[in-house]
Amino acid sequence: MSEPSTETTTGRDRGPGLFRTAWGYGRTKVGVALTGLIVLIAVLGPFVAPYSPTEFVAKPFETGVDGALFGGDERGRDVLTRFLWGGWTLLLLALASAGIGVLAGTVIGIIAGYQRGWLDDVLMRTNDVLLAFPQLIAALLVMSILGPQPWLIVAVIAVSHMPRVARVIREATRKVIEQDYVKAAEAIGLPRHRIMAFEILPNVTSPLLVELGLRLTYSIGVVAVLGFLGMGLQPPTADWGLMINENRQGMGVQPWAVALPVTAIAILTIGANLVTDGLSRASIGIDRGVQK
């Protein structure tokens, strides 16, 4: 029991180190601020929205209405209200799909990297086949056949993340298993699943966090684009991607119904990517420090 616990503490020592180094970059702070702003809008929005998201307050695409700051959408519902309501679904779906995809990818990556042999070969070849499908096309194919449902969106995006994450974590694992502490743990006779969970996992956290950031940014994009293509959440849900789809015909007369969700998605993805970039810079520095 003493072995794993000492290892996890060293793992914990490096955790805050990564965040502190990343926080040192200006871009991380900007990224956190941008992401925070949009998350705040998405989470608090429904509580401060002036109307109900399905209430009619104006004529279709009408602007300059009293009590509706950004006018009405294609059916005359309040644009501001639908904007405030439409963020949390996007965030939730993106978080879920990135989380599940990274989790599954990490498990596969560590197993493939540590077990090697035929299992490694089988897992990586399957990966290659999965990677051969363009992510969006795969999602569209599944959605068009089984019908767009929230859990399906999460599942498809998670599966498409899996091979990409697995590849990165496998590389990281192969570096870690060269280290003496893994060999020591093997010599003591620790079971392999314990070695994977307590020796390897804590030492691949930096690439893991970078991947999580990357996949989260990507998930936001895919969830949004699916909504935009009409293959994500279905009406009458208020959802940023779907809002863009519904209102793009009236973009010339009523730009707000498109501009608000589009700007929010842009700021959110830029913010998330800035944080990821900060993390990845910090992680490179830390990895160098370890290797020296």
Add this chain to the structure above:
Amino acid sequence: MSRLIAVRLFFGALTLWAVSLVVFAATQALPGDAALQILGRDATPERVEALRQQLSLNEPVAVQYLQWLQGVVQGDLGTSFSNRQPVAEFLAEPVMNSLTLMGWAALVATPIALFVGAFSALRRDRSFDHTASMGTLVIASIPEFVVGILLILLLGPGGLDLFPSVYAREGGIDQWILPVLTLSLAVAPPIVRMMRATMIEVLESEYVQQARLKGMGERTVLWRHAAPNAIGPVAQVVALQLAWLAGGVVAIEFLFNFPGVGKVLMDAIENRDVPLIQASVLLIAGVYIVVNLIADVIGLAANPKVRVANR
């Protein structure tokens, strides 16, 4: 090296086959009877049965798959449910349109991206480099359809009104500008970053230092010694980006109402037109796999260690 390439080609073919299997299996899962879909709800049972025979829908699934695959290999992609045209014929024009669009995007994006990347490397850690690095990071984060909409809002009819935002058959050449610009912006950032990183690595190498020490002019050093060695990895990224275009083009075509494969796919999904869905997904995935394969081979060929080893 040729053995490595042969292995890649084999795996490429294997993946293509796997994709065909996935596409076929997926469309098999579609609810509803294909024959009924073609003939419409009020068809007589006899006619439906006759068409089922004709489409061999009564055969086992494996037989259907083999027949379908045989057709695909021979260029017969079936008949569209919605317009009764042979799919291959129907797809010819959209495919050309999409390829032209992708080609223009590549032609616009690649030289500019290479130049910006190389210039950033030469101006390393100066203001141009920082601006370019931040710019590419920001553009790369935004989903491409969002970039497209922002461009429409800025330059389209609602904004400065410079270019049309919707493709029309009778429209002029200016309706290509926004889609090409959007795709170029989506493709460029990774090329810029790769070019910069590779150039920096090359410029710090010993052979470039040697060339400088020989007293060669900076221009000769750059173009004769540095640039050729940077091409390999960069060419690979360019090819990867082109492969990405095959999938990325869908949302852009949908946004600009551009009559390409992506638009066909979206319409086919809307109409539940199974043969058309199969064909367009297969086409897009096929282009993606083949271009990826080319990227792989370029990467192998450009790596001197691989090139020299076991010739």
